[in-house]
Amino acid sequence: xxxxxxxxxxxxxxxxxxxxxxxxxxxxxxxxxxxxxxxxxxxxxxxxxxxxxxxxxxxxxxxxxxxxxxxxxxxxxxxxxxxxxxxxxxxxxxxxxxxxxxxxxxxxxxxxxxxxxxxxxxxxxxxxxxxxxxxxxxxxxxxxxxxxxxxxxxxxxxxxxxxxxxxxxxxxxxxxxxxxxxxxxxxxxxxxxxxxxxxxxxxxxxxxxxxxxxxxxxxxxxxxxxxxxxxxxxxxxxxxxxxxxxxxxxxxxxxxxxxxxxxxxxxxxxxxxxxxxxxxxxxxxxxxxxxxxxxxxxxxxxxxxxxxxxxxxxxxxxxxxxxxxxxxxxxxxxxxxxxxxxxxxxxxxxxxxxxxxxxxxxxxxxxxxxxxxxxxxxxxxxxxxxxxxxxxxxxxxxxxxxxxxxxxxxxxxxxxxxxxxxxxxxxxxxxxxxxxxxxxxxxxxxxxxxxxxxxxxxxxxxxxxxxxxxxxxxxxxxxxxxxxxxxxxxxxxxxxxxxxxxxxxxxxxxxxxxxxxxxxxxxxxxxxxxxxxxxxxxxxxxxxxxxxxxxxxxxxxxxxxxxxxxxxxxxxxxxxxxxxxxxxxxxxxxxxxxxxxxxxxxxxxxxxxxxxxxxxxxxxxxxxxxxxxxxxxxxxxxxxxxxxxxxxxxxxxxxxxxxxxxxxxxxxxxxxxxxxxxxxxxxxxxxxxxxxxxxxxxxxxxxxxxxxxxxxxxxxxxxxxxxxxxxxxxxxxxxxxx
Numbered sequence: 026x027x028x029x030x031x032x033x034x035x036x037x038x039x040x041x042x043x044x045x046x047x048x049x050x051x052x053x054x055x056x057x058x059x060x061x062x063x064x065x066x067x068x069x070x071x072x073x074x075x076x077x078x079x080x081x082x083x084x085x086x087x088x089x090x091x092x093x094x095x096x097x098x099x100x101x102x103x104x105x106x107x108x109x110x111x112x113x114x115x116x117x118x119x120x121x122x123x124x125x126x127x128x129x130x131x132x133x134x135x136x137x138x139x140x141x142x143x144x145x146x147x148x149x150x151x152x153x154x155x156x157x158x159x160x161x162x163x164x165x166x167x168x169x170x171x172x173x174x175x176x177x178x179x180x181x182x183x184x185x186x187x188x189x190x191x192x193x194x195x196x197x198x199x200x201x202x203x204x205x206x207x208x209x210x211x212x213x214x215x216x217x218x219x220x221x222x223x224x225x226x227x228x229x230x231x232x233x234x235x236x237x238x239x240x241x242x243x244x245x246x247x248x249x250x251x252x253x254x255x256x257x258x259x260x261x262x263x264x265x266x267x268x269x270x271x272x273x274x275x276x277x278x279x280x281x282x283x284x285x286x287x288x289x290x291x292x293x294x295x296x297x298x299x300x301x302x303x304x305x306x307x308x309x310x311x312x313x314x315x316x317x318x319x320x321x322x323x324x325x326x327x328x329x330x331x332x333x334x335x336x337x338x339x340x341x342x343x344x345x346x347x348x349x350x351x352x353x354x355x356x357x358x359x360x361x362x363x364x365x366x367x368x369x370x371x372x373x374x375x376x377x378x379x380x381x382x383x384x385x386x387x388x389x390x391x392x393x394x395x396x397x398x399x400x401x402x403x404x405x406x407x408x409x410x411x412x413x414x415x416x417x418x419x420x421x422x423x424x425x426x427x428x429x430x431x432x433x434x435x436x437x438x439x440x441x442x443x444x445x446x447x448x449x450x451x452x453x454x455x456x457x458x459x460x461x462x463x464x465x466x467x468x469x470x471x472x473x474x475x476x477x478x479x480x481x482x483x484x485x486x487x488x489x490x491x492x493x494x495x496x497x498x499x500x501x502x503x504x505x506x507x508x509x510x511x512x513x514x515x516x517x518x519x520x521x522x523x524x525x526x527x528x529x530x531x532x533x534x535x536x537x538x539x540x541x542x543x544x545x546x547x548x549x550x551x552x553x554x555x556x557x558x559x560x561x562x563x564x565x566x567x568x569x570x571x572x573x574x575x576x577x578x579x580x581x582x583x584x585x586x587x588x589x590x591x592x593x594x595x596x597x598x599x600x601x602x603x604x605x606x607x608x609x610x611x612x613x614x615x616x617x618x619x620x621x622x623x624x625x626x627x628x629x630x631x632x633x634x635x636x637x638x639x640x641x642x643x644x645x646x647x648x649x650x651x652x653x654x655x656x657x658x659x660x661x662x663x664x665x666x667x668x669x670x671x672x673x674x675x676x677x678x679x680x681x682x683x684x685x686x687x688x689x690x691x692x693x694x695x696x697x698x699x700x701x702x703x704x705x706x707x708x709x710x711x712x713x714x715x716x717x718x719x720x721x722x723x724x725x726x727x728x729x730x731x732x733x734x735x736x737x738x739x740x741x742x743x744x745x746x747x748x749x750x751x752x753x754x755x756x757x758x759x760x761x762x763x
Contacts, residue, residue: 038370041143041377044157046096046354047367053299054081059375063121064382070123074314080306082379083121085368086144087113088295089376091337092366093140093156097169099339099359100160102352104171107335107345108211109137111244114294114306115277115330116141118313119207119240125384126197126392128182128208130190130220131242132172133346138180139169145380147179147389175495175526176683179388179395181206182495183522188217189515192488194237195227196496200437201393205317207238207328212254213247219484221269226480227489228270228325230461238320239327244334245291246343255291259331266327273326275316277309280331287333295337295365338362397528398497403434403588408581410610417603418577420640421450421538424584424599428501429457431588432476435499441478441486442503449503449538450601487512487535491519494533495526499588506537506598506710507544507553517563520594524568524682532590537598542641542709542744545737552734552743554710560596561713564669567679568686571596571714574613575624575640575664576606582613583666592684598710600640602740607643613666620670620690620717621663621698625650629659632701633758636718638665638708641740642729646707648751653758663698671695671717695721703761705729705754709744725761729754 038048052059058081063071071079090113091106098104108131109116116137119127125145129138142148143159153159153169162168169177172185182193194208210220224239243262245255254262263274279294280287282305287293294305309330316328335345339352339362352359368376385391406427411418428451432438440446446455452470459475470477478489483504490502492515504512519533537556544551563569570593574580580599587595607624608616616622621636625647633653635646643664650660665671674689690698699718704726706715712730719726729749737743744750 039374039377041155042370042373043155044160045373047363049367049369049372052085052369052372055369055372058082059085059372062375062378062382064379066382068382069385070383071121074310077303077307079121080303080310082375083114083117083310084302084306085372086117086121086376086379088337088366089144089368089373090117090137090140092363092368093143093159094136095338095359095362095366096156097140097160097163098136098348099352099354099356101164102348102350103164104136105133105347106136106338107340108242108244109134110338110345111332111334111336112209112240112242112330113137113337114309115240115313115328116209118309120383121310121379122314122317123384124205124207124317125388126181126204126206128190128194128197128206129173129184130187130208130210130214132185134209135171135173135184138173139163139177142177142179142388144377145179145383145387147387150178150389175522178527179392181392181394183518186514186518187214188220189488189518191220191224191239192492192515193495195224195234196489196492197393198234198237199231200398200493200496200498202234202236204393205236205238205321207240209240209242212241212243212245212252215241216253219482222482223480223485223488225270226482226485229463230478233323235320235323235325238316241327241329243329243331246334246346248346249343251343262329270325271327272324273316273319274329275312275319275326276329276331277312278331279305279333282308291331291333293333293336293341337366394496395528397530400499400531401435403431406430406585408585408610411578411606413606413609415606417605419450419601419603420574420577420580420599421536421601422453423577424536424580424597425451425453427581427584428454431499432458438499439476439478439489439493440501440503441490443481443483443486443508444479445505446477446503449505451503451538483508483512484515487516491516491533494531495519495522497530499531500533502535504535504537505551506540506556507551509535509537510553510556513556513559516594517559520563520569521566523592523594524566526592526683529591529684532587532593532595534587534595535597537596538601540598540600540709541731541734542740543600543602545739545743548736549734554731558711558713561711561716563594564672565677567677567682568592568684569594569596570667570669571598573638573666574599575643575666576604576608578606578610579608579613579666582610583617586617592682593686598639604640608664616664616666618670618688619694620667621665623661623698624664625660625662627654627660629654629657631703631762632659632661633703633705633762634661634663634699634701634724635754636663636665636699636704636706636715638668638714639710642707642709642744642749645744645749645751645754649754649758652751652755656759658758658762661701665718668714668717671721673721676717676720700724703758705758707749707754709749727757727761
């Protein structure tokens with residue numbers, strides 16, 4: 026295209042274009058194909074796929090996206106234009122066909138998604154009305170973050186770490202069976218755990234939920250080099266997807282339309298002659314329509330667009346992936362690319378009109394995540410308060426009864442577990458809700474249409490559960506504490522997104538059982554409490570609440586509270602072994618509000634306070650208390666149930682959360698719980714969880730915490746390996762008291 030700079034003064038320029046640096050004198054073909062918007066007034070999609078104007082205007086939209094991506098990223102000499110550019114036609118086709126519930130697995134596609142949200146006016150909800158404002162607020166706080174976030178109007182799901190987008194698309198597909206949820210996945214990230222296996226298990230569990238559509242961006246390159254699938258032939262790539270259960274594989278290869286003799290298997294369609302470029306545009310529209318109808322029609326479908334990375338921007342291949350310091354708006358490569366993609370003011374106006382009309386309006390007003398999803402009432406849950414000091418009870422089993430009641434009241438509720446509910450003392454969940462499985466077997470409580478999702482993948486478990494919560498539904502992810510670390514990345518992504526989300530959504534809730542102390546016979550591989558260190562760090566984020574109920578009464582109150590929370594990550598950690606009942610319901614309600622509750626107190630010459638996290642560590646602590654009392658030393662045992670409440674308000678980023686929780690224990694109440702001559706923090710997990718207490722205490726203090734795993738015959742022996750014994754606790758308390 027021939028471009029001039031600045032904008033010709035004789036042409037009326039739409040106000041939103043303020044900030045565009047280069048315009049075209051005349052976009053080739055515009056007079057023929059651009060006279061009337063392809064999406065008519067009152068329509069939500071193009072009416073005629075065979076109309077050349079539809080393909081032409083789809084290409085116009087793709088070029089507008091490329092221009093904005095480059096203009097925006099170069100304005101900060103930072104960002105990632107290349108990956109999105111290689112599939113701009115596919116994204117444009119989806120929108121022109123009326124589909125706007127689009128998700129991505131690729132955080133580096135953020136500039137493209139922001140450009141799309143700008144063009145359909147979604148970003149006006151955050152005060153961005155011009156290209157100049159789009160440029161100014163890119164990669165700025167309270168602006169357009171470097172990777173996708175729930176803070177951005179019209180964006181359905183976060184994207185940053187690779188290998189996650191399919192979970193959001195599948196969760197949304199379950200909740201909205203009448204809508205299509207395409208998600209883009211890059212060939213560079215295709216090998217991330219565990220994209221294809223997650224979809225395979227999901228399809229086996231939910232064979233009719235095919236209304237999610239992976240769009241593979243096959244551009245031959247990863248972030249800094251060739252992708253690992255760059256040498257596959259088209260036939261091999263199609264076979265790969267079919268071999269993983271995809272019934273319909275739709276492939277669009279730009280090479281088939283190349284008239285410029287470009288070398289290699291991957292080519293740039295933006296340099297085709299106009300006729301061939303239009304032919305490519307027609308093919309993309311037709312193939313995308315075919316794939317969308319197939320996915321909505323009950324076939325597991327993938328669409329693959331094969332085009333060179335960086336098509337139409339400043340560089341090609343991996344060199345197009347991101348901008349460096351020299352890539353300012355004055356850089357010759359940037360200037361040349363912007364001029365090549367420049368549109369006329371009339372073309373910009375036409376693109377804006379189509380984007381506004383597509384899908385029934387701006388994404389910020391139409392996509393499913395812009396609305397708070399209504400939830401069925403749970404009524405009164407069947408909480409059962411056991412007698413304190415009575416028969417030992419299994420905490421997880423007590424919670425399982427409540428989980429079953431939630432599932433029976435809420436048909437959309439899903440429990441995920443990597444095939445371990447029975448081993449975790451929560452077989453009652455399986456019995457009531459049934460494991461989703463194509464093989465019906467009453468012995469194993471399996472049935473199609475169940476509500477317990479059991480892939481042998483923590484990533485898939487965490488992904489579906491967290492995805493459902495983000496999309497507005499109740500869910501529960503269950504795991505052994507030692508294995509849950511493999512599912513934490515997406516859960517962490519979702520909790521961060523919830524902190525920024527512009528709408529209320531149910532908390533994403535987990536139950537971690539069989540902690541390190543219960544896995545003694547299995548060796549160190551099953552004794553990995555480091556996940557507690559992650560949660561300890563995440564508490565400072567503002568919306569993450571690890572809960573440590575000490576018994577079967579407490580866990581019921583904890584879960585009942587979690588069900589009422591919004592935009593939080595609530596982690597419940599409890600044992601699967603029968604343990605003493607030490608608290609009443611009222612005590613745990615108080616502990617959730619205040620962070621902790623006193624379980625035992627005696628007076629003496631000095632006062633030793635034990636701040637205990639967890640249930641099993643209470644056993645040696647109570648034994649130590651008996652020894653200290655015999656020595657005339659006063660003891661207070663405090664069960665720390667909700668440690669997030671024990672930070673000071675200034676320690677936590679609660680005020681940055683969209684649904685802020687500003688409740689923290691004040692100094693006087695903190696002193697009433699933890700004030701004494703000596704404070705000893707005790708946990709069977711990571712010591713970092715004790716940080717809020719140790720930060721505030723002025724007493725002589727020490728910690729007893731997990732050191733390492735070892736093969737032992739009992740939890741008591743394993744605690745001994747880690748120095749958590751009654752004798753050690755008592756001796757240290759006496760030493761500090763002197």
